[in-house]
Amino acid sequence: MDDIATGSAPAHAVDEAVRLGTLGRDEILDRLARLSLDRRAAVFAYLAPRLQVELAQRMDRGALAEIVTGMDADDRADLFNLLADDTQGRLLADLAPPEREDIARLAAHAEGTAGSIMTTGCASLGAGATALDALDALRREAPEEPAMHRFHVLDAGRLVGVVTLRDLILASDDAPLGELMDAAPVTIHPDASREEAGRLIARYDLPALPVVDEGGLLLGIVTHDDAADALVAETTEDFHKSSTVLPFAENLRQAGIGLLYRKRVVWLALLVFGNLFSGAGIAYFEEMILAYVSLVFFLPLLIDSSGNAVSQSATLMVRALATGDVAMKDWRDLIARELAVAAALGLTMAVVVAPIGIWRGGAEVAVVVGLTMTVLVLIGSLVGMSLPFLLSRFNLDPATASGPLVTTISDGVGVLVYFSIATLILGA
Amino acid sequence: MDDIATGSAPAHAVDEAVRLGTLGRDEILDRLARLSLDRRAAVFAYLAPRLQVELAQRMDRGALAEIVTGMDADDRADLFNLLADDTQGRLLADLAPPEREDIARLAAHAEGTAGSIMTTGCASLGAGATALDALDALRREAPEEPAMHRFHVLDAGRLVGVVTLRDLILASDDAPLGELMDAAPVTIHPDASREEAGRLIARYDLPALPVVDEGGLLLGIVTHDDAADALVAETTEDFHKSSTVLPFAENLRQAGIGLLYRKRVVWLALLVFGNLFSGAGIAYFEEMILAYVSLVFFLPLLIDSSGNAVSQSATLMVRALATGDVAMKDWRDLIARELAVAAALGLTMAVVVAPIGIWRGGAEVAVVVGLTMTVLVLIGSLVGMSLPFLLSRFNLDPATASGPLVTTISDGVGVLVYFSIATLILGA
Numbered sequence: 001m002d003d004i005a006t007g008s009a010p011a012h013a014v015d016e017a018v019r020l021g022t023l024g025r026d027e028i029l030d031r032l033a034r035l036s037l038d039r040r041a042a043v044f045a046y047l048a049p050r051l052q053v054e055l056a057q058r059m060d061r062g063a064l065a066e067i068v069t070g071m072d073a074d075d076r077a078d079l080f081n082l083l084a085d086d087t088q089g090r091l092l093a094d095l096a097p098p099e100r101e102d103i104a105r106l107a108a109h110a111e112g113t114a115g116s117i118m119t120t121g122c123a124s125l126g127a128g129a130t131a132l133d134a135l136d137a138l139r140r141e142a143p144e145e146p147a148m149h150r151f152h153v154l155d156a157g158r159l160v161g162v163v164t165l166r167d168l169i170l171a172s173d174d175a176p177l178g179e180l181m182d183a184a185p186v187t188i189h190p191d192a193s194r195e196e197a198g199r200l201i202a203r204y205d206l207p208a209l210p211v212v213d214e215g216g217l218l219l220g221i222v223t224h225d226d227a228a229d230a231l232v233a234e235t236t237e238d239f240h241k242s243s244t245v246l247p248f249a250e251n252l253r254q255a256g257i258g259l260l261y262r263k264r265v266v267w268l269a270l271l272v273f274g275n276l277f278s279g280a281g282i283a284y285f286e287e288m289i290l291a292y293v294s295l296v297f298f299l300p301l302l303i304d305s306s307g308n309a310v311s312q313s314a315t316l317m318v319r320a321l322a323t324g325d326v327a328m329k330d331w332r333d334l335i336a337r338e339l340a341v342a343a344a345l346g347l348t349m350a351v352v353v354a355p356i357g358i359w360r361g362g363a364e365v366a367v368v369v370g371l372t373m374t375v376l377v378l379i380g381s382l383v384g385m386s387l388p389f390l391l392s393r394f395n396l397d398p399a400t401a402s403g404p405l406v407t408t409i410s411d412g413v414g415v416l417v418y419f420s421i422a423t424l425i426l427g428a
Numbered sequence: 429m430d431d432i433a434t435g436s437a438p439a440h441a442v443d444e445a446v447r448l449g450t451l452g453r454d455e456i457l458d459r460l461a462r463l464s465l466d467r468r469a470a471v472f473a474y475l476a477p478r479l480q481v482e483l484a485q486r487m488d489r490g491a492l493a494e495i496v497t498g499m500d501a502d503d504r505a506d507l508f509n510l511l512a513d514d515t516q517g518r519l520l521a522d523l524a525p526p527e528r529e530d531i532a533r534l535a536a537h538a539e540g541t542a543g544s545i546m547t548t549g550c551a552s553l554g555a556g557a558t559a560l561d562a563l564d565a566l567r568r569e570a571p572e573e574p575a576m577h578r579f580h581v582l583d584a585g586r587l588v589g590v591v592t593l594r595d596l597i598l599a600s601d602d603a604p605l606g607e608l609m610d611a612a613p614v615t616i617h618p619d620a621s622r623e624e625a626g627r628l629i630a631r632y633d634l635p636a637l638p639v640v641d642e643g644g645l646l647l648g649i650v651t652h653d654d655a656a657d658a659l660v661a662e663t664t665e666d667f668h669k670s671s672t673v674l675p676f677a678e679n680l681r682q683a684g685i686g687l688l689y690r691k692r693v694v695w696l697a698l699l700v701f702g703n704l705f706s707g708a709g710i711a712y713f714e715e716m717i718l719a720y721v722s723l724v725f726f727l728p729l730l731i732d733s734s735g736n737a738v739s740q741s742a743t744l745m746v747r748a749l750a751t752g753d754v755a756m757k758d759w760r761d762l763i764a765r766e767l768a769v770a771a772a773l774g775l776t777m778a779v780v781v782a783p784i785g786i787w788r789g790g791a792e793v794a795v796v797v798g799l800t801m802t803v804l805v806l807i808g809s810l811v812g813m814s815l816p817f818l819l820s821r822f823n824l825d826p827a828t829a830s831g832p833l834v835t836t837i838s839d840g841v842g843v844l845v846y847f848s849i850a851t852l853i854l855g856a
Contacts, residue, residue, distance in 0.1 A: 012632060014631055014632060135597065138597060139597060144594075145593075145594050145633075145635065146635060148593070148594045148597075149573065149593075149635070164573060165576070165577075166572075166573050169563065169566060169567060169593075169597075170567055170570055182439070201656075202653070202657065203442055204440060205653040207573065207574060207577070207635065207652075224652055224653070224656070225630070225652070228630055228652070228656050228659075229630065231659075231660075232630070232751060239743055239746075239747045240743070240744070242743065243739045243742075243744070243830065244736060244739075244740065245743070245744060251753045252744055252748035252753050252754055253748070253753050253754050253762075257768045257772070260765070260769045261769050264737075264740050264769070264773060265772075265773055268733060268737065268740070268773060268776075268805075269776065269777065269780050271736060272729060272733065272777070272784075275729035275733070276729065276784070278729070279725040279726060279727075279728060280725075282727070282728070283725050283788075286721050286724075289724060293714050293717060293718060294711075296710050296717060296724060297707040297711050299707075299710070299727070300706035300707060300710070300840075301700060301703035301704065301706070303728065304699065304706075304832070304835075304836055305696060305703070307832070308695070308832040311672075311832055312671050312673050312692050312696070315667055315670065315671035315673070316667075316668070316671070316673060317680070319664055319667045319668075319680075320680035323660060325679045326680055330681060334681075337685055337688075341685050341689050341692070344685070344693075345692060345696060348693055348697065352697050352700055402671065404732070404735070404739055408732055408736075411732060412728075415728065
């Protein structure tokens with residue numbers, strides 16, 4: 001630990017940040033000021049984004065510029081994007097040119113892209129340099145982990161190869177980088193999604209993924225820890241969407257009543273109108289219900305089973321698309337397989353409900369219920385499976401294809417199919 | 429690339445493995461045999477687990493022992509656990525003692541634990557050794573990344589500190605490890621969950637997390653890439669459970685019809701019996717339905733809105749518990765907040781449906797529908813939020829608390845509440 005005065009402060013910056021987060025704003029500024037600059041920047045970067053912004057507004061300009069200069073490039077850019085315009089202007093004026101240009105470059109990338117989670121400050125040399133040159137460069141620039149774990153070989157700014165720190169250490173001092181490097185490194189474009197960055201890092205077990213533009217110029221790197229954090233955030237967003245909650249990034253522990261209300265009420269209310277279709281369907285068949293009131297007994301059963309089948313299909317496919325297990329081109333093969341699985345499930349379910357149908361309403365009702373069940377499970381599974389592909393095709397997020405939204409639609413269809421089949425078989 | 433004969437083989441081992449996976453088994457063995465040993469072990473380790481097992485049964489004992497010896501310790505143990513007993517026995521006999529003991533130690537850990545995803549083979553020395561000694565040790569043992577990025581300082585096998593590769597490189601040659609090391613490193617017990625390992629690695633941005641037993645003995649490390657893979661697998665499992673699919677690990681692209689049928693039919697069928705309660709509830713109130721058939725119009729609307737509210741609450745909480753944003757002790761504070769949010773949502777929904785109630789059935793029906801909506805959204809949200817805590821309390825997986833299972837239960841409650849309120853207000 002760099003600072004004796006805090007005595008019992010936690011050893012790790014992230015823990016100290018969590019502890020500070022529980023104190024009053026002035027107290028936090030006070031304690032931060034007593035830390036060494038390195039430690040202060042490290043702890044500050046771990047504070048919740050909103051808290052960082054609040055403190056940035058309160059501290060004097062010099063103190064802010066100091067901390068921002070000491071932060072990692074990506075954390076710095078993230079904070080910058082959250083500041084008010086005038087604060088941004090003052091900060092840029094207070095920073096040295098290298099940091100000012102660095103922020104400008106990083107902060108320009110749209111949220112959710114690889115460029116938005118990349119960092120700069122990775123060491124590089126030409127292919128003619130030796131392993132010893134590279135190690136000396138690393139010692140001079142001393143980048144943070146995991147930027148330190150990859151050395152980038154450039155030719156006039158363009159990335160031509162990557163050398164692992166491991167290979168630098170194992171090589172003889174005079175080995176030229178051109179021989180040590182991977183000449184076909186995995187890279188990503190800054191406009192690609194951060195999810196794609198996470199997938200590449202996971203697929204190739206990379207500590208860091210170089211970000212290059214169309215011309216091959218090295219713009220920065222996405223580190224494995226930032227990619228992992230981005231994947232957790234994206235997954236949480238998928239869970240929110242699948243339950244018709246408007247996505248939000250705040251920690252659930254701290255989210256306010258107003259925020260939760262706003263994020264939940266929208267779909268809750270909108271789906272009412274979706275449900276009116278089911279209601280209208282039922283109203284249309286009101287005479288049939290009066291004639292065969294036992295049909296209503298099966299309504300929750302059929303609607304729920306159908307919704308359940310849709311939900312299963314859709315969730316499996318949404319998740320597989322998200323993890324990259326399945327690609328858009330796989331739809332044809334998968335729909336054939338889904339047909340077989342859904343037919344088997346539909347028939348099984350029909351067999352399960354038929355006895356109940358006989359018991360509650362007789363043989364004819366059993367036929368209606370069994371047939372409806374088969375049709376609904378079949379259609380539901382096929383639609384549930386296809387909807388994520390359709391949404392993806394039109395560049396919409398497939399995650400909304402599972403959960404209450406799609407089951408509300410399937411309820412309307414279910415009501416129509418059920419009472420239509422009933423009309424057909426039990427007579428108009 | 430190590431092998432000229434394959435000509436156009438992909439540069440990265442994982443891509444070559446994906447390519448091989450599409451070929452016939454004998455063809456795969458043939459191509460593997462033509463690779464250098466290092467490359468062969470690397471590519472083999474990236475093949476799908478089932479394929480590894482198939483090939484292991486087909487290749488001769490010497491070839492298998494060679495590959496297994498060349499694999500990383502954790503991949504080796506994973507393969508071992510999948511082999512048939514007699515194949516395991518033969519393999520152990522063919523391995524050299526170091527590999528044999530290593531497998532025995534690693535393979536003994538239960539699935540889903542930190543011990544089950546850890547690897548061994550990390551370099552270590554005592555606190556009196558210098559930075560140069562450590563770098564020499566790393567050069568000699570040449571562990572794979574990311575094991576190379578952390579040097580462990582031991583005292584009679586017990587972990588006393590961790591030095592980053594960065595610090596080793598930046599330090600002067602004669603700096604004692606005791607001064608460079610983090611003397612209070614973050615560690616994990618082998619029996620802790622792999623999810624916990626992933627959370628620690630994410631929280632502290634570690635390339636590798638040391639695994640120590642109760643006595644402080646260093647058993648191995650969990651690398652960040654394995655932790656990330658484990659988190660993706662755990663999350664996929666959560667998605668499966670939330671949609672009442674029995675969890676499975678196979679890639680959805682390759683899963684067979686039989687597997688998908690088995691994993692989906694169980695809950696689909698079981699929930700039928702859950703839905704019988706809703707049906708029974710409706711049957712009990714059949715006379716009321718005949719008297720006020722417009723009540724049925726609102727049934728899908730109320731049931732779905734209630735299920736939607738439950739689903740929103742439950743999903744938010746399940747996800748927050750999984751990512752560690754929320755802990756068990758937070759339940760009291762959170763239930764108070766949920767009460768406020770749910771009351772606001774319930775009243776909003778009542779206001780939305782009341783006009784529809786007046787339109788379809790008059791003022792009395794509007795009161796029934798509005799009141800039911802408020803009660804259902806309120807109860808649904810509170811139960812949806814609490815169920816994950818309850819399941820967690822009894823050491824069950826909270827992930828089953830969202831989705832069709834819990835909405836089926838809420839349907840039964842919804843039917844009871846709706847028609848009871850109707851009976852109360854519209855008269856028996």
